[in-house]
Amino acid sequence: MESTQLVVSVSDCIALVNQTLDAAYPALYVEGEVSSFKINHNNYVFFDLKDAEGTLNCFMTVYQLRVPLEDGMKVRVLAVPRLTKWGKFSLTVKHVAPVGEGSLRRAYELLKVKLTKEGLFDEDRKRPLPPNVETIGVISSTQAAGFADFCKIVAARWPLAHLQVAHVRVQGMGAADDIIRAIEYFNAHATPPEILALIRGGGSADDLAVFNDENLVRAIAASRVPIIVGVGHETDETLATLAADVGASTPSNAAELLAPDAHELLQRLGLTKKRLKDGLHAKLKERLQFVRHQRQSLHERMSAQLTQLSAQLRSYRQLLAQLHPNMALSRGYSLVRHNKKLLRDGRTLQPGDQLSIETSRAIINSEVLHVRSKDDQLG
């Protein structure tokens, strides 16, 4: 009888129990309060999950811990029940999230302090929005109301926008990883969008808890492509919003911030067009006036010179007139010619030579009677 009974080793027994547990509860969501929270060697996280009636040991790796935990915090874990090789029952936790407003708030504050110290929210890390964007990587759920608002406003304001959408879950377990993958996807592109927009409409604090996930906040801060985050309502503040290059208050606000108003731009361009046209006319007018002024001044300089020249000419003319032989004749001098040549000396003249004497009014032909040298007379 005994030989038909199943006998297994301790290890096999543990394995058997674990197989049974795996089949019955591949994953369990368990809610409770954290106690005895500790991190060993910076690698492993241990805590107890308890309620008024009982306590469960929990184990997870530091990498899986995406929100800060502390004793007293109410959390929901996604876990696999396990019998350890020491025969202890524990939950191997895959994911943990605070539940209830108090715990969410506390986790938020703890992580905010930690990441602020690391400088993730520093203003000098933030890049300005690129102007006149044409490619926008939108990370959102295409079913979300916030997404529809965002697209509608962008399309109405900015016709050049090309929205490349990464459809992701925006709440619940796995949402943070979806969003991180989408950020990485866009960043890995050879020509990534000019900006990423992480969009989600309003929701409960629990719904928005995804945006306080440490890994997601770090991925936002590390993105090569600038990120604008528009999550929830005006009053909601998430760590994702704080880590973004531009934190918008809502999806609609994000759309308004990143999409320029085409009508306004066209108006501005129109004004510049008018300014250039008027400016060109003014410049041409100015140039014309300059040319006119130059012509006028040239004209004035020319006439001044002409006046000066004609005065000079007049005085030359007067001088010349004084020098004309007629003037000498009118004063009583005569021109004496011999053989049609002006007689300047006369000492060689002989009696009987014919002379022509010109006065101012007559020409007298005469004959030499005798010639006496002035030198002789003076001598």
Place this chain on the structure above:
Amino acid sequence: MSEVKTINLAKMSFNEVMQQFEAAVAEFDAADLDVEQALAAYEKANSLLKELEARLATTKSKVEVVLKASE
């Protein structure tokens, strides 16, 4: 030949055209009394402006889902 004709506007992004336009406006403003320079800058700015206006008038925004996370 004005500089605009040597630029392939079609290959430029809206922002690049905008930057060229702003540079042409600055060139125009700096031209002062040099009418030839002002005129060249004006013509350049005008062509770029037409391109900007045309793009805003003829383009329509589009939405394309490029990544779908498994749910």
